[in-house]
Amino acid sequence: MIRHLVHLRFRQDVSAETKSTLMDKLSGLSGHIDGITDFQHRPNVSVETPLVRGFLDMFWFDFRDSGVRDAYLNDPVHQSIGAEIVEQLEGGADGVFVCDIEV
Numbered sequence: 001m002i003r004h005l006v007h008l009r010f011r012q013d014v015s016a017e018t019k020s021t022l023m024d025k026l027s028g029l030s031g032h033i034d035g036i037t038d039f040q041h042r043p044n045v046s047v048e049t050p051l052v053r054g055f056l057d058m059f060w061f062d063f064r065d066s067g068v069r070d071a072y073l074n075d076p077v078h079q080s081i082g083a084e085i086v087e088q089l090e091g092g093a094d095g096v097f098v099c100d101i102e103v
Helices: 016-031 066-074 076-087
Strands: 002-008 036-043 057-063 096-102
Touching (some): 016 036, 016 057, 016 076, 057 066
């Protein structure tokens, strides 16, 4: 299984409602792409503020295998949602950090 972790640094003017809408759109990918086994999102509650570097929101997908992850990465619906998210981030693509791990 592949866990795809994504950490986000939203601009300060982005509302909680906008963030929630974006997370709902991502959640919908679970029914769109076969092999997504879980989707979660959470706020970062770390007290190590200097190390957090403003990455205060995160989400992750669990994929059955790397083939499902690759299908997700190439999926046009995912890419559209991703572009919407990047528009809301501080520094655009500099406001996202991705890490994939085997679980």
